[in-house]
Amino acid sequence: MYHYNDFDHQFVRDRAQQFKKQVDRRLSGDLTEDQFKPLRLMNGVYLQLHAYMLRVNIPYGALSSTQLRKLAHIARTYDRGYGHFTTRQNIQFNWPNLKDIPAIINELADVEMHAIQSSGNCIRNVTADHFSGVAADEVADPRVYAEIVRRWSTLHPEFTYLPRKFKIALSGSSVDRAAVYFHDIGLILQKNDKDEIGFKVLVGGGQGRTPMKARLVKDFLAAPDLLSYLEAVLRVYNLIGRRDNKYKARIKILVHETGLDDLKSLIDQEWQYTKISVGDVSGEDIADIQSRFKLPDYEIVESHQLQVTDPDFARWLKSNTHDHKQDGYVIATLSLKPTGGIPGDLSADQMDKVADLADQFSLSEMAVSHEQNIVFPHVKKSALFELWTALTAIDLATANIGRVGDIIACPGMDYCALATTRSIPVARRISESFADLDQQHDIGQIRVKISGCINACGHHHVGDIGLLGVDRRGEEYYQISLGGRIGENSAIGTIVGPAFSTDEIVDAVEAIIETYIDLRLDEEIFAVTLDRIGYTPFKIRLYPENFHDAA
């Protein structure tokens, strides 16, 4: 995986020192909270409901065992012994003291990590497919280009006070595991007929209160043009993006209000100049970064026929392992969604153990996914049983990846100052009601996503089943949408009817799944059944009172 060069090291040290001075100025009263706010946000420090929260970047998801041990140490020393992995390849610490944060930032710098731009109206942590580098279906490793974007976007002088936050995601494969259609900019790697690498460029996707699928602005952007083009998009957005209403300030609204063709033409005009001022990404730079992502030396193994006798292991293999580029290896996903657990939470002790297992089974490398799980990218097939046994002992082997228990949920009102409902307890109750893993496997692939408010951090718009928490006179209700999905056929879920109370919501989710089970054909997954039968059968089941005449 990527290792910092000397410049990167000096940069995070300088930044740590700069932030320490800013905190000192805040603590001495030299800066008001208002003046300090954008400075702390630029370094990932939020003021939450109960305390400051520190959000640390895990750029494009890549995490080493050394880094994870450091995160464990931070959780134990400065926090309450756990961390929370988010939907944006970040980890959040929920209880640090402001005065300790400069020390934490320094500890992070020790292991080539930082919190720069994990918040604020700037270009956020760049994200990528969590199978990057090893996926059997990828064109090329998107992390190389994600790193180029990370460097370019880090403390970019022009784009630090944008109209609103700005998120860029990359996918190395046409199979979208990074939700690229729901980012301000999505980049999909592809090769042209000369075998050169470039990108399909999407602009203006996002969730939140106005969910929109990104629009195509370039069929093929050659790799050397990457930064000059991004600079042109960002400049146009910075200059004419709306600033009068923060709910209409994302680039998706600009695309919508300006019109795609007009906006493309403004971008292209600016691009003629940024091509000169920014210049090409040089072949040497690409080669240098590529060399820093060198894949490990895999053992050449005879094709390994797994002897599987244990049914629990067999089930885990089916849902939690994925095809690898290299013969004899697989990608394995550790589920951070134990039955009844908090999605994405990991204790410091678990972190240490996972780091040890990564050393033993995955050449010390991991990736964190936007689905709030941890991926071991380099596992020898022959070691899978041993890995599964070790993961089972620390409750990270739940065989539910891509199944109903693999719920994405935002932190909700248990932590977040914006939330209006408690999404975590709902996730836990749904998970408990589907505790039977055989049943989960019988139900098959389905994504349940829960947001505690309209900001949609829990990605409810793109869940097969999406739940949006809404507050009604102090009571928590959940609105259900069906049919959301990421990928080429990205779609925003459709709300099926009136919201259910928090007491009713688990039954409602069960009713949706029962309806699907009753009506599916053969091996049909939920999304396919829904496409075939439409929403009505689900509505009849959820709201029978509206349909008694039709029966």
Added chain:
Amino acid sequence: MTLLENGEIIADDWVFVASTERLPNGGHVVIDVERWQFNRANVLALNGPLGIQINNDFDVGLLADDLHRFDLVALNFPAYTDGRAYSQARQLRSRYGFKGKIRARGDVLRDQLPLMVRSGFDSFEASKNMTPSVFKQATTDMSGTYQV
């Protein structure tokens, strides 16, 4: 207000004259966009050093043909959180080749100074308590940058 250029506090030679006011005879005059828009010929015929002040929602490209006549462009930060003027400055420098001074006015605070310098500003109307040493510290916290 403290005016800084080249890291030093300097006296302000420039006089900002609103379009509703009479132009003085000679001196360093900064006009506003309205005067340029409605009296362009007269403005361009003026002798002596000339500057123009523009708001941050103004398309600097509209000035392109006349930029050579201006020695100073003053850009505005109505609030430090409103970053449009960074892009205006970059456009002036990289797209329109403006070589004169670009001055930052408005909410010009210590922590944004390095961004302004790197976006092409070289004249700063900072708050009263700004000193050359604070300016120097603020603009040298980071020993290197990722962008060209």
